[in-house]
Amino acid sequence: xxxxxxxxxxxxxxxxxxxxxxxxxxxxxxxxxxxxxxxxxxxxxxxxxxxxxxxxxxxxxxxxxxxxxxxxxxxxxxxxxxxxxxxxxxxxxxxxxxxxxxxxxxxxxxxxxxxxxxxxxxxxxxxxxxxxxxxxxxxxxxxxxxxxxxxxxxxxxxxxxxxxxxxxxxxxxxxxxxxxxxxxxxxxxxxxxxxxxxxxxxxxxxxxxxxxxxxxxxxxxxxxxxxxxxxxxxxxxxxxxxxxxxxxxxxxxxxxxxxxxxxxxxxxxxxxxxxxxxxxxxxxxxxxxxxxxxxxxxxxxxxxxxxxxxxxxxxxxxxxxxxx
Amino acid sequence: xxxxxxxxxxxxxxxxxxxxxxxxxxxxxxxxxxxxxxxxxxxxxxxxxxxxxxxxxxxxxxxxxxxxxxxxxxxxxxxxxxxxxxxxxxxxxxxxxxxxxxxxxxxxxxxxxxxxxxxxxxxxxxxxxxxxxxxxxxxxxxxxxxxxxxxxxxxxxxxxxxxxxxxxxxxxxxxxxxxxxxxxxxxxxxxxxxxxxxxxxxxxxxxxxxxxxxxxxxxxxxxxxxxxxxxxxxxxxxxxxxxxxxxxxxxxxxxxxxxxxxxxxxxxxxxxxxxxxxxxxxxxxxxxxxxxxxxxxxxxxxxxxxxxxxxxxxxxxxxxxxxx
Numbered sequence: 058x059x060x061x062x063x064x065x066x067x068x069x070x071x072x073x074x075x076x077x078x079x080x081x082x083x084x085x086x087x088x089x090x091x092x093x094x095x096x097x098x099x100x101x102x103x104x105x106x107x108x109x110x111x112x113x114x115x116x117x118x119x120x121x122x123x124x125x126x127x128x129x130x131x132x133x134x135x136x137x138x139x140x141x142x143x144x145x146x147x148x149x150x151x152x153x154x155x156x157x158x159x160x161x162x163x164x165x166x167x168x169x170x171x172x173x174x175x176x177x178x179x180x181x182x183x184x185x186x187x188x189x190x191x192x193x194x195x196x197x198x199x200x201x202x203x204x205x206x207x208x209x210x211x212x213x214x215x216x217x218x219x220x221x222x223x224x225x226x227x228x229x230x231x232x233x234x235x236x237x238x239x240x241x242x243x244x245x246x247x248x249x250x251x252x253x254x255x256x257x258x259x260x261x262x263x264x265x266x267x268x269x270x271x272x273x274x275x276x277x278x279x280x281x282x283x284x285x286x287x288x289x290x291x292x293x294x295x296x297x298x299x300x301x302x303x304x305x306x307x308x309x310x311x312x313x314x315x316x317x318x319x320x321x322x323x324x325x326x327x328x329x330x331x332x333x334x335x336x337x338x339x340x341x342x343x344x345x346x347x348x349x350x351x352x353x354x355x356x357x358x359x360x361x362x363x364x365x366x367x368x369x370x371x372x373x374x375x376x377x378x379x380x381x
Numbered sequence: 382x383x384x385x386x387x388x389x390x391x392x393x394x395x396x397x398x399x400x401x402x403x404x405x406x407x408x409x410x411x412x413x414x415x416x417x418x419x420x421x422x423x424x425x426x427x428x429x430x431x432x433x434x435x436x437x438x439x440x441x442x443x444x445x446x447x448x449x450x451x452x453x454x455x456x457x458x459x460x461x462x463x464x465x466x467x468x469x470x471x472x473x474x475x476x477x478x479x480x481x482x483x484x485x486x487x488x489x490x491x492x493x494x495x496x497x498x499x500x501x502x503x504x505x506x507x508x509x510x511x512x513x514x515x516x517x518x519x520x521x522x523x524x525x526x527x528x529x530x531x532x533x534x535x536x537x538x539x540x541x542x543x544x545x546x547x548x549x550x551x552x553x554x555x556x557x558x559x560x561x562x563x564x565x566x567x568x569x570x571x572x573x574x575x576x577x578x579x580x581x582x583x584x585x586x587x588x589x590x591x592x593x594x595x596x597x598x599x600x601x602x603x604x605x606x607x608x609x610x611x612x613x614x615x616x617x618x619x620x621x622x623x624x625x626x627x628x629x630x631x632x633x634x635x636x637x638x639x640x641x642x643x644x645x646x647x648x649x650x651x652x653x654x655x656x657x658x659x660x661x662x663x664x665x666x667x668x669x670x671x672x673x674x675x676x677x678x679x680x681x682x683x684x685x686x687x688x689x690x691x692x693x694x695x696x697x698x699x700x701x702x703x704x705x
């Protein structure tokens with residue numbers, strides 16, 4: 058059985074001090090010491106992913122590690138922040154770790170998924186905590202954004218366009234496939250569900266262009282509701298303009314695909330608003346990083362949301378094997 | 382049953398923007414925006430407290446809220462950092478919350494314990510996440526320390542004195558009492574165990590005086606081991622000099638009291654080293670905040686720890702009702 062210290066040392070070791078990465082003191086002391094840049098604000102958020110609530114506990118360990126970080130980074134993306142540091146609080150079931158070889162294998166995969174995504178976004182794992190209990194991961198992310206330039210949910214104006222990055226419905230589609238027994242991680246929907254890509258470059262590119270932004274974690278209609286409320290606007294959507302995740306209609310059929318795009322969560326795309334005159338600039342900026350930006354509607358003064366089927370689900374329950 | 386948003390709104394609401402508290406944007410967006418001070422390093426740490434692993438699940442809700450934050454703040458204290466912001470990731474059991482009145486009562490108490498300690502240390506709850514699952518709380522704390530002035534575990538020199546704040550054994554003593562059925566939170570040992578006071582003022586007062594510091598969470602000998610390893614020194618302890626928590630010997634008897642002081646964790650006192658010539662200054666500084674600083678030994682060149690009973694327990698298991 059692993060002790061906490063050996064476990065951290067082997068698989069989840071926080072980075073050592075590295076002044077060029079803003080770390081004056083890394084893992085191994087009571088706290089890490091970070092060096093924020095002058096003139097920047099610090100964007101901070103925490104996201105918990107619990108087994109059989111937010112992800113299937115039998116998902117590949119690598120995907121669990123990737124996904125726990127990705128969903129947290131997605132919040133920084135939505136602010137237009139550059140990710141810099143993270144902390145990981147991992148709770149692992151003691152029982153499952155009494156077989157040392159299985160534990161090492163799981164932790165190695167988990168750590169690999171987590172660290173690979175850290176590296177891809179120049180994010181330093183600055184510390185963490187490992188405790189016993191039912192499998193769950195809380196990830197704190199810290200990013201920086203030039204003072205006053207953060208994207209928030211509150212800046213949308215009536216007549217602004219509403220747009221989304223990438224495509225919709227992949228999260229719900231992938232979950233449905235997983236529940237049917239599909240296990241090929243190369244399937245585009247499973248990839249979207251288990252290995253979502255936080256849109257950090259897109260958030261940075263949209264600074265000064267988008268009037269408001271948030272990430273789609275609860276589902277398009279639910280998250281649009283948050284934006285509408287914060288910005289005090291209504292919204293009119295064009296159902297035909299919703300960008301559909303690859304393979305979604307084949308997997309779920311037209312009707313379920315539409316429900317997944319409107320109400321399914323876990324897409325981790327950015328939902329943004331922008332003045333019509335900014336659209337070309339925004340699309341060009343995102344094209345440079347290989348990402349589509351699709352206009353799906355327009356803000357309006359009248360509160361509420363228009364143009365969607367009356368029975369569209371407003372929210373999204375993450376994966377549930379049963380009531381926890 | 383409470384929804385996530387209502388639950389946060391009612392009991393755990395992050396603070397709104399407050400520039401004088403370093404918060405440019407508070408709760409309610411994808412991330413909070415904080416304003417670090419120029420010339421300071423950011424000390425960050427995360428601590429998870431799981432029900433029936435780190436605390437008894439039937440402890441008062443107020444104590445659970447207080448304690449989850451206190452153990453995290455203790456890490457900032459050990460760095461000599463001033464606490465500024467925190468994030469709370471709360472996982473709560475769905476089932477227990479179907480009785481709305483009981484849930485409201487528990488959450489109200491939990492929030493009260495958490496917020497009261499925030500206020501006492503001028504710490505802003507800047508954001509959080511509430512999820513379903515077995516009761517557990519991960520708290521991320523963020524503090525500031527003038528560049529280069531943080532206390533670490535690595536600065537002890539041979540011939541430095543070893544000292545502790547407050548008294549030892551209260552955590553283990555309180556746990557033992559709780560397990561025997563004692564429920565009076567006014568009992569000094571129960572208070573030490575369930576409502577520990579992070580030594581933030583002491584950490585700040587010891588900047589520039591202590592050569593090394595850490596907090597006692599795993600037990601005196603275990604934590605002294607961490608300090609010895611980081612500083613590459615040995616230690617000689619004077620058993621007669623260990624400051625004993627109020628009521629400890631009456632509750633546990635001489636032998637168990639000694640074991641609690643050496644091996645019991647959850648004390649959250651600071652263990653520091655300092656040059657002999659700094660002792661008077663250190664004791665005077667702590668006396669001003671009503672805290673004793675007791676010399677309990679001295680560092681030495683020879684690796685290892687001397688002067689303690691050969692059978693003294695080196696580590697500490699937090700509360701366990703059973704294997705999780």
